[in-house]
Amino acid sequence: xxxxxxxxxxxxxxxxxxxxxxxxxxxxxxxxxxxxxxxxxxxxxxxxxxxxxxxxxxxxxxxxxxxxxxxxxxxxxxxxxxxxxxxxxxxxxxxxxxxxxxxxxxxxxxxxxxxxxxxxxxxxxxxxxxxxxxxxxxxxxxxxxxxxxxxxxxxxxxxxxxxxxxxxxxxxxxxxxxxxxxxxxxxxxxxxxxxxxxxxxxxxxxxxxxxxxxxxxxxxxxxxxxxxxxxxxxxxxxxxxxxxxxxxxxxxxxxxxxxxxxxxxxxxxxxxxxxxxxxxxxxxxxxxxxxxxxxxxxxxxxxxxxxxxxxxxxxxxxxxxxxxxxxxxxxxxxxxxxxxxxxxxxxxxxxxxxxxxxxxxxxxxxxxxxxxxxxxxxxxxxxxxxxxxxxxxxxxxxxxxxxxxxxxxxxxxxxxxxxxxxxxxxxxxxxxxxxxxxxxxxxxxxxxxxxxxx
Numbered sequence: 365x366x367x368x369x370x371x372x373x374x375x376x377x378x379x380x381x382x383x384x385x386x387x388x389x390x391x392x393x394x395x396x397x398x399x400x401x402x403x404x405x406x407x408x409x410x411x412x413x414x415x416x417x418x419x420x421x422x423x424x425x426x427x428x429x430x431x432x433x434x435x436x437x438x439x440x441x442x443x444x445x446x447x448x449x450x451x452x453x454x455x456x457x458x459x460x461x462x463x464x465x466x467x468x469x470x471x472x473x474x475x476x477x478x479x480x481x482x483x484x485x486x487x488x489x490x491x492x493x494x495x496x497x498x499x500x501x502x503x504x505x506x507x508x509x510x511x512x513x514x515x516x517x518x519x520x521x522x523x524x525x526x527x528x529x530x531x532x533x534x535x536x537x538x539x540x541x542x543x544x545x546x547x548x549x550x551x552x553x554x555x556x557x558x559x560x561x562x563x564x565x566x567x568x569x570x571x572x573x574x575x576x577x578x579x580x581x582x583x584x585x586x587x588x589x590x591x592x593x594x595x596x597x598x599x600x601x602x603x604x605x606x607x608x609x610x611x612x613x614x615x616x617x618x619x620x621x622x623x624x625x626x627x628x629x630x631x632x633x634x635x636x637x638x639x640x641x642x643x644x645x646x647x648x649x650x651x652x653x654x655x656x657x658x659x660x661x662x663x664x665x666x667x668x669x670x671x672x673x674x675x676x677x678x679x680x681x682x683x684x685x686x687x688x689x690x691x692x693x694x695x696x697x698x699x700x701x702x703x704x705x706x707x708x709x710x711x712x713x714x715x716x717x718x719x720x721x722x723x724x725x726x727x728x729x730x731x732x733x734x735x736x737x738x739x740x741x742x743x744x745x746x747x748x749x750x751x752x753x754x755x756x757x758x759x760x761x762x763x764x765x766x767x768x769x770x771x772x773x774x775x776x777x778x779x780x781x782x783x784x785x786x787x788x789x790x791x792x793x794x795x796x797x798x799x800x801x802x803x804x805x806x807x808x809x810x811x812x813x814x815x816x817x818x
Contacts, residue, residue, distance in 0.1 A: 505593035675709030693721040698737040727758025757808035
């Protein structure tokens, strides 16, 4: 029992004893004063007896007070222990409900308060856990810095961007930027918010577009700085493709409205001039029909890009896919195929790989040097998934061509439509993946596909 409870209990007992003693003395004095002289003399002669009775009375009062304050002391001791636990942020304690109605009401109120605090703490914990889960799962890079530019908090995307997935808390911003790309360092060292381009590998075709924003707030008397990096590449690509698709749909509609009547008029012209049997007319009609057919096929190819359906994902057998591809193009398989099946749209993914193999065969490469490698990365990070690489040893692409190869309608081939690689990118991104082109170290080109497991 704590000193506070003991002291309070002793004070209550002493107060009860003093009150009883005072009452007895006053009562005895009053009775003695009102009694006859003979009685008063008798009391004086037997004072030791009255003193003994007085002492026994005080002892009885003390015992009764001690017993009477036991429940109070127990409740106060439990309440004190509970409040000390509250002070230590421990709300799991409950105190026994005992004693008279007032003590029981006090104990009940304490237990209800403890239960309310437990619920509030659980709610706050779950909310913080949910918030942390959202932040950690966000593809946006988040860094929280103190006033000395030291990292206090970073999400998973930040750890992978700056430190290959390792912890960055405690590191300074200058340490993070030691091995970072130059454009990223310049953007973070620039006090202004805005867009910047980032290329992880000098040989890759795609520049990633990022948006940098900063915020500052006061927390616990100290200034903190929040740095947010958002990748806009995929969203910009989607907007760009959406514009191209809209243009294609409009052009296709107008061309179809013209091609259909032309084809009908050619048939009518053939029937009308059938009896003339003029070779020149036949040549004219054949030419018009051939060009109309070519234009219809041209429109169909572009419309296919504009109306690409959503992928119907099903488990894919890699061995069957490879055998299917080998029926169309010659290539060498590098390494072992993944053991795990991945859900993909088989028809669309086969079209992607056929387009890439077709380009490799047309690159001037030795056919024995055209390879496909399919491997899986099972790391618990955003880069886990399936990697597919199609390599050749052809003439490759110039830097300018490499930058524009994935744009719709861009082609260096005389008879190319400029839709092969854009269609591949559209299919891969519909699978939540990404595609990139880069030069090989010796010669040729490597097209890399990354597809997530989910």
